[in-house]
Structure formats: C-alpha cells, structure tokens
Amino acid sequence: MISTLTERSHLIDTDQLSKQEMEELFERAEFWRTHPERWQRAFPGRFVANLFFEPSTRTRISFEVAEKKLGMETLHLDGERSSTVKGETMEDTLKTLAAIGVEVVVVRHQGVGRLASMAEIDTGVSLINAGEGHGGHPTQALLDLYTLQQHFGRLAGLTVVIAGDLRHSRVARSNLWALRTFGARVILSGPESMRDLSMEENAIYLPFDEAIKQADAVMMLRVQLERHEENLFTSADAYRTAYGLTRERMEQMPTHGIIMHPAPVNRDVEIASELVEHPRSKIFKQMENGVWIRMAVLERALLGRG
Template sequence: MDRDEVAAVIDTLRGRNLLTLNELSDRAILEVLDTAELFVEVNQRTIKKVPALKGRVVASLFYEESTRTRLSFETAAKRLSADVLSLAVASSSVKKGESLRDTIATIDALGIDAVVLRHHSSGAAHQVSGYVPHVRVINAGDGQHQHPTQGLLDVFTVRQVLAERVRARGSETGKELFSGLRVLIVGDLRHSRVARSDVAAYSALGAEVRVAAPGTLLPTAVGDWPVEVVEDFDDALAWADVVGVLRLQRERGSGSFVPSPAEFTRTFGLTVERARRLKPDAIIMHPGPMNRGVEID
C-alpha cells in the first residue's frame, strides 16, 4: 500500500466521529471494513508502520479498566505514526473531582486531533463530541450504550472467515456474505454494550439475529431491537452460523440478576456438550474477557 492509496482511504473517512453503529449505513460499515482490510498487510511487515497519521495527536482516555481495547487503539495509532497521549485516569486529576468536560478541555489545549474515550456513563462519547466539535471522537465503550469498534471488529472477523471459505477476497467480500447469515447472541444482554453494537452491525449487513438470555438479563427495550428473542438456547444453537457469547458483567451488578453463576452456566453457558449441537463450521465469538467455566468452557 503506497502513500497515495493510504491518503485516499483516510480522506474517505475524514471528519467523522464514531459514536454508535446505529448511525452508520451498511455502505459506511463496509467502507470501514474495506479500509481495515487494506491495513492488514501492515501487520505482516517487519516494520509495522505507515505515515497515515504522521503529525496527528491522539489522546487515549479510559475511565474504565481495559486491556484489549486500550492496547489495540494505542498500537493502531502508533502504527499509523500518530503521537499518542495516554491518560492514566486512576492517577489523574479525575481522582480529585475534575469533571469530564474540564479534563477534555485540558487535553484539547494540548492540540489533540482525536480522542479515544471509554467511560462508565452511557452517552459520554456524544457529550465529548459536543465539547470539542473540532476533534474527532471515537467511542471505545460508554456504559451499557455502545462499543462500535468491537462491533466492527466482530463483523470484520466473520467476513474474513466467510470470505476465505468461499475464496472471495477483494470485491466479493461485501454485504452478500452476510445476507441470510444466522447470528445468535447469548449471555448478559442487559448490561452489554457489545451486544447492542453487534446487533446494529449484523442487522445493517443483512444477517438474521436472535438473542438468548435469562429473562432478568434481557434489556427492557429488547422488543425494539431488530432481533428475535429465543427461549430455548439449545435449539437455537443448531440454527446458528455464528454464536456470540457474552460474559456476566458482575461489575455492573449482573450477579444479582441470576441465582448463581452455576445456574447461568446450566441454562445458558456454552459448554463443550452444548457446542456439539453447533454446525461443524459454526463460528464462535467472544469479545473478552472470558470467565471460563461460566459463560463458556
């Protein structure tokens, strides 16, 4: 990938925030996936670096614990040659009572071009986009609302697997791969921002989505989602082409919504025995972190 190609790709996405996948059309999602595909080759180089964001400053601002998301964003920014400002919230002025707005104002004064934000409050990324409209905001997870890059990563991964199976890389890795695809999402849907983003992404691309969870772990607004709620998890497994497994989010109080982790495993855990119900080529997804022996063996 030469510099002109990189510049052309970046220009198509210039000036956009990424706050929720509900705001992206199927064409916009595919544009992001195609762009990501171009950068896969960079990861295979000895020197994993391109000048796409040279001279740009990206702030990494995480108000919640994170391993995969934070490291992924900071690694990606550095491989695109951006300068990264990483704020350790636990040792910052946030602990002294500084508001999100004032923290953003301070970081903005340093001349940032983009901010990657994870926050415990739903809607925080949208708020920040209003505070600094000249800065690009990427939502790395806001409360129970959305985790758009996880949703994009999940459909990107599924697309790669499906494309490899049909030997259709390149121009034939578009929406047709998802048409009629059967996706089952199981687990703590009430507290999961990943579930909300996955449903938005899969649905936009034409997949059929079903969800399974204890009644206490279904969102109150699940009736407004473009999904079918299934009561028999075991039967649904045989139907699915893709199974997305979600953990019990005990840090958000999900433990009080089920009698015990063991009971959850008995009824909705993807055990080795249950996995035998899956199609031989079914794809199992998990966003991590995994609680092995609870939602998945």
C-alpha cells in the same frame, strides 16, 4: 483511500454508521492488515489521547498497538488521575487536549450518552467510543463483523445468536445495530433476568438450546458481574449448565457454525474452557482483528477532520 467525513469524524456507535461507511472501514482494516510496510509512515507526529475512566486491558492495548503501528504519538490519561476528579468538565478536558495538539481522543467510561453530547460540541478533537457503560462499544462490533466477513465472505443472510448478559452488554447493542444494517438475522438469548426488552424490539428472543441450532455464529457475552446489584445465579457451574456454551451445545450447532466472544472470557461460566481455543472458535482472531479495525477507525478520525 477512505472517504473524507468532515461532519462525522466521531465514532460514537454503529447506529450512526451507514453500510457503506462500515464497508469502507473493513476495506481499510484489510489494507492495514496486508500492508505492514505502510504502517510507520502513515501518521507520524499526529497526537492521540487515550482517556480511560474504566478498567480495560484488551481494548486499551489494542488501541495502543493500532496507534503505534500508524506512527502516532500516544498519550495515556487515567481518568481517576485526570483533572475531572478536581471538578473539570469533560468538555474542558477535551478542549485542553485540543489546545496542546491532540487531534483524536479515545474514551472509555461508565456513563451512557455522554459522548454523544460531547460530539455535538466543537471541542476541537475527534472522539472514539472505546466502551460506554452498558450503552455501546462500536469498535468491538466492527471487529466482530469484520471477523464474520473474513470467515463467511458475507454478512447478509447470516444468523448470529447473541447470548448471555444482554441487559448489561454494550457489545450486544452495537452488534445488533451493525448486523441488522448488513441484513444479518439476529437471535437474542440468555437468562430471563438478563433480557433486554428494548433490544427485543429489533430481534427475536429464543431459549438458548433452540437458538444455537440455527446459528452460523454464536456470540457469547461475558456475564457483567461488576454491573449487577443482585445475585443472579448460585454458582458458575449452575450458570454454565443452564446458559453456557458447552461442548454438548456446540455439537447442536450447524457443523459450519463458529464461536465468538468479546473477551475477557469467564472460562467455564459463559463458555466451557475447552472451547475457547477450539478450532471453531474465533475468539483470538477477533482480538487480532481488533488492531486492524482500530487502525482504520483512527485513520477515519484523522482524515475526517479535513
């Protein structure tokens, strides 16, 4: 059973997790994956609220499936229809949810640092970051590492290339911190206009064609078009030719190298459509593993409040 974490039941980002804590989450994810007979009996009558201020399909549905598999009672709150639009603070929203019996709140929003601030206040609920602007996305990073561990049997010593829109990616940041904690080597790559110098303080940057030749795994990032104010490339074809993962580039990878992507995928932009379902692609395995990781994270949030 995962250890009780009374002071750290929130999940704000991977830089707040130790290697042991992440290993425990992987172990519990594997437990839930392999013990379907235990699902519905896990947490009946326990309430969780999903509070999404930003559009989401995969993350939201993945959390919902995880919650239902655990037998939890799930409440769905659309941020645009919540009382925050009337001027209610997030702190008061969380305290209201706690007062009516909610124990865990899963939050996605556009800001950065807001959840960390809320975690310092005793609102009565455990917070799970489901994606915070360009700040962090811890459950995505955890499911990515879990997928890597499943495939390679280890994380230490792997070379992982994170490529694409680094400047606007919350996924890249959470993965960088987690991979470094396990002793993996991270290489950053992508267009000059999308580089992030703060990330490069902790990982080297290489041109894409050079980086992929060293990759045990290439983690392609979605181009965050909605977060760009400027026009960064002339066409999808132009981006794919210069920075996308094409079949020709995949063939430059080590033969054991795998392809990853947090999705949604802009097919034929950051990755050739034919590679999305390629045998070396783990994209849909990542989606599947997201459910098991989020079951483990929800369990941690509940037990950590002991």
